[in-house]
Structure formats: structure tokens, C-alpha cells
Amino acid sequence: MAKRKVSLKDISIACGVSVATVSKALNDHHDIGQETKEHIRQVADKLGYRPNAAAQALKTNRTNNIGVLFVDEAHSGLTHDYFNHVLNSFKNTAEENGFDITFINGGKARINNMSYLSHAIYRGFDGVVIACVDFFDPEVDELVKSSIPVVTIDHIFYNRIAVISDNVNGMKELAEYVCEQGHKKIAYVRGVESSVTQSRLASFYKTLQEHNIDIPDEYVVVAPYRDTDAAYEATNRLLDLQDPPTCIFYPDDFAALGGINAIRERGLKIPDDVSIVGYDGLEITSRLTPKMTTVVQDSEKIGKIAATKLIDLINNPKGTLIEQIVVKGKLEPGASVKKL
Amino acid sequence: MAKRKVSLKDISIACGVSVATVSKALNDHHDIGQETKEHIRQVADKLGYRPNAAAQALKTNRTNNIGVLFVDEAHSGLTHDYFNHVLNSFKNTAEENGFDITFINGGKARINNMSYLSHAIYRGFDGVVIACVDFFDPEVDELVKSSIPVVTIDHIFYNRIAVISDNVNGMKELAEYVCEQGHKKIAYVRGVESSVTQSRLASFYKTLQEHNIDIPDEYVVVAPYRDTDAAYEATNRLLDLQDPPTCIFYPDDFAALGGINAIRERGLKIPDDVSIVGYDGLEITSRLTPKMTTVVQDSEKIGKIAATKLIDLINNPKGTLIEQIVVKGKLEPGASVKKL
């Protein structure tokens, strides 16, 4: 039962050839005869040979492993609905290309309290994808500036490959839709500071301005992403105003759930008394009643492109176009905005 | 900029000692003098030395890396709400103990179409955690029977360490609660075949029987987990019966959303006309109106225990108790069940 792991050497002995020949046969080099190759492969199979990633990595400086850095402020990690969709898609296409995925934010607990970069070097990742982090963390900066191929998601660092969701256009479509429904008093429970928030906020103001709608400062309040309680509080503050809004924008679909509760607790109806819109396009939005109006971010596409680009960069560091790719989202009108 | 990676050899040259001494100094062996150790460490730091995981793994047969096998039938993968909570917790405690996490289901796409076991051997995982898979897949069986330390979640294979959510007790509490509210006509949209389903189903029947409640066969219908559409259909079938149930159990909270829609589309109110209960305890249930009655599975604890046990097993293969650990859930009464 306790079979020792079988190595090239075992095969070479069994076949009466040298280790080099076995290696070359298995890797289909041209300087090994056809029958020799076939014989070696048969024996390798019979012996149950598996290559050793560590040895290969040591020799070739290639691990076929990609590091993933995902650490949001709320530590929701894998449970973050938008990002786990992105990650899932990333993972799938990486695996289709023969790469494995290892999380990179685990060095902290290691004895030496490894930095992200140290961890990446230690594991020898061929490349790294960064998303959902504190973009001002110097450790993140160090990693991005290193010589390891890197792709970032939803944030542009220097001149590196980035894949970003089109928050400007998404917010524009959303705001225009709300305008078209006749709303004038529009509030925005915005997320905390980040480039995503920046884009959405700017687009929010710009679009409404184009429709000659003025947004008083007290209509824009802050609540962290995915924080239903904060959204609940924020909603109450908005509805307590002398002149409350008729429509409220939320940082994301999930946070909007908190807003929904606040509204309903006051005996108000959605959308009859108050209209709401979310952002992200989570699966639940379409299962709620009323269906929530939102912008669905193409997380599938974002993850896929990020993986494809990163792998390109890994395989061809010089010849890969460094670009920032913007992935469009799609307005998904529900029934949570009343036509005025 | 293009600094070559610094190795033990570089340090040894800079310090005028042998590589062996450097290695031992860095690993705090007792046969190196104090000042030598300190000096070596300083130089290592200044030079920016990072150990090389591949070389270490090759030499020591230890990777400090754990393989994760997560492949549900619906391919929801990382987006599966219950399992990503478990995984997140698993990941956190593994990382606290110096282990990294790599997904194991990526071998399929690799050139040789690696089996799970091949992949695990290839990467040299110190251990493997298995959850949410087709438990009848022969490849899974092969992996479980291998000599690699393994822990399974929510399924017991042979005599291996398993961590399972207490579906029997959870369903018991849930069913008893519904009985106490006075319901007699209780339907169950059950999940597809699995040990989880088995446990819940058996407990469902048993508990209701103890309360002298008889469940007609047409009250029990099948719908895949997390499938809102199937739950929607199933709900309609149940409500079309001549004698429809007063309370419907769903496979999970998410699927229940489909049921909610079916009920509301008929102009029925929850819980006034129809009562419902879910399972899992997802965050959304508490944000819905009415709040959904459910059983919250302790995903945090399950992931943590699984990781702890696996690491124990890795570090002490002989001395670790092989056991199946049952983690209790908790009934979370909401407002979705009417008191009759």
C-alpha cells in the first residue's frame, strides 16, 4: 500500500535507458525514436508515474501556478458575491489553460510574516491577479511594482494590465433610466472611497447634471459596500429629511436589502412610495419582489479576460499588449423604480 | 531592476560561511553560534532573501500546501453561498497555521487530463479537503483511498475524518418548530440524492411521525439545491394539489426564493396563506420580509474544524484521532411560518 513515489529514475531502470531519455520521451522531444517513446510511455503509465511539480519548478522556474490576492476591507473574502463570481470565472479559464490557483494572502500568518511579494516569490507564482484590496497598502504597491506578471481588477496601477468594470457607463445608464422614469429627487448611498466609488460618483453627478437635476449634498451619504446595517441607517437618515428623495441609489444589491427593510419598517411601499436601485446584478435581485433594478456587472467576462490576459503576459512578457480593458455592464430594469 | 533571485549560496558567499551553515542558521538549528546566526540573518534580510518553496518541497517532501476539491453538480463552485463560507473559514484557519490553499480540480484541463489523485500527487499537497462533490465519482474514491491525509465535509467515506453539519438534528428542530406552530399539512421540496438529503429527509419523516403527522407522497417533491426555477415549479405543483400544504420546506434558502415568487404570483401571502422554511441560514434570509425561518449551519465552525483536524493529521499521521465530527446548526425562527 505504501508505494513510494515513482520517479523518472524508476522508469529509466525499468526500460534500460537513461533518465534523460525518459524525460525527453515524456516531453515529446524530437531526438528520441518513436518506438522508444511509446515503450517508455507505456512503462510510465504502468508504473503510475506522476511528474513532480516541485522538481520541475526548481529546474524550469515555472510553476504553472497563479497567485490570487483578494482581501477586501470587510474580510468577506470568498463570500463576497461579486468577487467570488469574478474569481470563479478566473479560476475556470486559468485551469483550462493548465494553471492552478493559490491564494496569496496567507503569508501574514507564516512565521516570518511574509509580505505579499515575499509570498509570491516564495511560491514562485508565474503571475498574480489582484482584486478587491486596499489599493493604498504599500505591500500591494510593492507587489504590483515587482517583476512578476500582474493583472489587476477594478483598479488601475501605473501602467499595468487592468480589467475594470465599466462603472462610468453603468452608472450613466442607471441614472438615465431613473431620470426617464421622471424622478428628480434622487439620493445616493455611496460606497466608501475607492476608484470604483469615484467612477460611479462622478458619473452619477455628471449624468444627472446633464438632465438638469441638482443633487443637494444631504442626498449623498456614505455606507460601506455590502453593509446592510449601514444602508439601513443611511436610508432612515434620508427619509427623515424634510424633503426626502423619491429614489435611492445603493452601493450594491446586497446593501440595498438593508434599505428595503428601513423603507418597509416605515410602512412605505417599494416602488409606490420610494423607488430604489442597486448595483452588481446579483442573482437574488431577480428573485425579489419587486424585482430590483440594477446594473449587472459582467463578472464572468471580467474574470475570463483577466485570466486570459495574465496568461498571455506570462507566456509572452515582451509581446503582450499592456492595456486597460473596460468591460461593459448592463442595465437590468426591474420593478423597483416607479414611473412618475 | 532585474535582480536575480537570491539564494542561500549568495548569503554564504557574503558571509564567508558554507551554505549548510546558512541553512541551519536560518532554521535556528542548535549547532550554530549565536552571533553567527544573527549575522547571517541580517545579511539575509539585507539581500532580500526568500526561501524557495520548490526546493524545500523537493528536499523535505513538505509543501505547506493543502488541496481543495470543491465541485458541485451545478458548477456553482466558489459562488455557492454555503460552501464558500465553509471554504473561507477553512482557508483562514489553514493560513493561520502556515498553509496555503490550492484548488485541486484543475487537472482535467491539463495536458494529461490528470485525475484528482494525480493532481494531488503532482502538486505534493500535504493534505486534501473534499467537499461538495459527486461522491460516487470513482476519481473521488481513488483520492480518498490514497495515502494522502484527507478530511471530507458533509459526507463520510469509509473510516476517514469527516466534518458534517448536523442535518438530522437541524431538520428535527425545524420540523418540531413547524409542528408547534400547529401545521399538519407539511410539504418538502427536497434536494437531489446525497447524504445530506438523506439525513434531512429521514429526520423530516421521523420527526413528523413522532408528532403523529402523516406526509402523503405527493407532498414530497424533488428539486436540485440552489435551483430557484425548479423550486418555483415544484411550489406550483404543490399548490395545485386538491389539498395543498400549509407549510413548505425548501432544500435551501436560496431555492426558497423561487418558492416565494411562485406563492406571491398567485396572490398568496407569506405567511398568512402559505408558510415556508429554508435551510442554511444565509445572510439574506434575515434581510428579507418576512424574515425567513431557517436552520443556520455553522459554516464558520465546520471550515475551522476541518482545517484544524486536517493539519493535525498532517503533522501527526499516527496519533490523530480519526473521527466524524458533527457540527450542530441552530434553528433561526423568522416570520415566515404562521401560528395556526
Place this chain on the structure above:
DNA sequence: ATATTTATAGTAAACGTTTTCGTTACAAAC
């Protein structure tokens, strides 16, 4: 006939560690 090419296979070094076993120097013990 000799010279050149081609096909096939082997030799050996290298990747960066860890670890076993020496070796040396010197202090303590008889």
C-alpha cells in the same frame, strides 16, 4: 573509399534546499 549528415541516446551539471556525518578546536576530567 572517405567525408558528411542525420537519428538516436547517454553524460553530467544544474536548480536551491536540507541533513548526515565528519572535522576542528578547545575546555573539562581523569
Place this chain on the structure above:
DNA sequence: GTTTGTAACGAAAACGTTTACTATAAATAT
């Protein structure tokens, strides 16, 4: 003064690969 003990360090093999270089034989060209 010889043994014994101990502390500090080094030499070298080993882990499983890959690859540049070399070697041989057969085939082809001259």
C-alpha cells in the same frame, strides 16, 4: 598528559527534473 566531551562549522549527497553537450551508428553524399 592523555582521554572525553562539547560547541561550532563544513563537505557532500540527495531530492526529481531538464538540458546543453557529447557520442555512436547508420545513412547519405562526395
